[in-house]
Amino acid sequence: MSTKRIAVTPGEPAGIGPDLVVQLAQQAWPAELVVCADPELLTSRAKRLGLQVTFRPYQPNQAPKPQEAGTLTIAPFKLVSESICGQLDEQNSTYVVETLRYAGEKNMSGEFDAVVTGPVHKGIINQAGISFSGHTEFFAHQANCPDVVMMLATPGLQVALVTTHIPLAYVAKAITRQRLQHIIKILHADLISKFGIVSPKIYVCGLNPHAGEDGHLGREEIDVIIPALNELREEFQMNIVGPLPADTLFQPKYLQDADVVLAMYHDQGLPVLKSQGFGKSVNITLGLPYIRTSVDHGTALDLAGTGKADIGSFVCALNKAIELSSKN
Numbered sequence: 001m002s003t004k005r006i007a008v009t010p011g012e013p014a015g016i017g018p019d020l021v022v023q024l025a026q027q028a029w030p031a032e033l034v035v036c037a038d039p040e041l042l043t044s045r046a047k048r049l050g051l052q053v054t055f056r057p058y059q060p061n062q063a064p065k066p067q068e069a070g071t072l073t074i075a076p077f078k079l080v081s082e083s084i085c086g087q088l089d090e091q092n093s094t095y096v097v098e099t100l101r102y103a104g105e106k107n108m109s110g111e112f113d114a115v116v117t118g119p120v121h122k123g124i125i126n127q128a129g130i131s132f133s134g135h136t137e138f139f140a141h142q143a144n145c146p147d148v149v150m151m152l153a154t155p156g157l158q159v160a161l162v163t164t165h166i167p168l169a170y171v172a173k174a175i176t177r178q179r180l181q182h183i184i185k186i187l188h189a190d191l192i193s194k195f196g197i198v199s200p201k202i203y204v205c206g207l208n209p210h211a212g213e214d215g216h217l218g219r220e221e222i223d224v225i226i227p228a229l230n231e232l233r234e235e236f237q238m239n240i241v242g243p244l245p246a247d248t249l250f251q252p253k254y255l256q257d258a259d260v261v262l263a264m265y266h267d268q269g270l271p272v273l274k275s276q277g278f279g280k281s282v283n284i285t286l287g288l289p290y291i292r293t294s295v296d297h298g299t300a301l302d303l304a305g306t307g308k309a310d311i312g313s314f315v316c317a318l319n320k321a322i323e324l325s326s327k328n
């Protein structure tokens with residue numbers, strides 16, 4: 001099998017992303033890791049953490065080689081302003097976004113086989129005047145895929161979301177029959193094609209407390225969710241269970257045969273997953289024309305440059321990207 005070429009974006013320069021990338025370089029990898037970042041930033045962070053890293057320039061015309069321990073391949077980008085650990089600086093937001101744009105473009109053109117993203121700070125990017133709600137939405141927009149699916153996976157549990165980074169006040173209106181069906185079709189197709197599950201079993205949460213209690217605690221289940229799921233079952237014979245009350249769905253009785261739980265919104269599903277698997281979970285974007293994985297944590301500004309950040313989720317994200325891209 002040919003060696004894969006994986007783009008790695010460390011994300012927010014003042015956060016733990018650069019620390020974790022130089023820590024990743026301490027081991028060998030069976031893929032070439034093309035880190036899209038300022039080499040001076042990585043050098044200074046490695047020095048601060050007492051780590052050695054040799055940087056090799058990215059050479060697109062040469063075949064990818066497995067990454068040797070102690071090395072990283074670099075596609076260089078220049079910070080706008082020197083980065084200080086833990087201190088956000090909106091001047092560096094264009095740098096962050098340009099690394100993502102480059103990684104997305106090179107994946108779409110087929111030059112890279114996947115992208116693994118470190119954490120960005122959504123707030124500082126918006127403060128710089130760049131509208132940005134998350135990598136998921138950024139890459140979806142760039143690839144002209146209006147609907148993609150955010151799924152986080154940890155051993156024993158996979159949770160996907162119908163809505164992602166929108167205010168809670170907009171969630172109910174965003175859950176339309178069309179959106180729900182589109183999301184489930186992407187989820188179903190990718191679980192088959194990328195994860196090799198023959199007939200994915202999808203458990204679906206209700207939106208309202210106790211899945212609406214027969215309409216007495218909200219009507220979205222009756223008016224939107226149940227008809228949408230029934231159509232999918234009838235037309236495509238999909239193995240869908242629900243909507244079930246979200247508070248009692250996440251128990252072994254259901255989870256033992258669930259391939260995925262579909263939550264209606266971000267904080268309905270992700271706290272459950274992260275409480276079970278923070279540090280060993282990976283965020284995967286389904287429905288993109290390429291493989292994209294990410295860490296389960298944010299920028300952890302409090303830990304930048306301290307050497308205390310846990311590398312576990314970044315390792316999971318890289319391994320998952322290598323595994324999924326090797327199936328292509």
Ligand SMILES: NC(=O)c1ccc[n+]([C@@H]2O[C@H](COP(=O)([O-])OP(=O)(O)OC[C@H]3O[C@@H](n4cnc5c(N)ncnc54)[C@H](O)[C@@H]3O)[C@@H](O)[C@H]2O)c1
Binds near residue numbers: 119294297298
């Ligand atoms: N993949 C991403 O780009 C991503 C994911 C989640 C959050 N974020 C963004 O990160 C920013 C900060 O978010 P937050 O404060 O809610 O979450 P956070 O994950 O940055 O921090 C939450 C807590 O977890 C700790 N923590 C985080 N990562 C850790 C690690 N690897 N090892 C040890 N401890 C760790 C932090 O020290 C903090 O106490 C926000 O802008 C948010 O949108 C980005």
Ligand SMILES: N[C@H](C(=O)O)[C@H](O)COP(=O)(O)O
Binds near residue numbers: 270295297
């Ligand atoms: N929702 C993600 C999480 O909680 O881990 C996180 O915000 C990152 O999302 P993007 O991959 O879209 O940036």
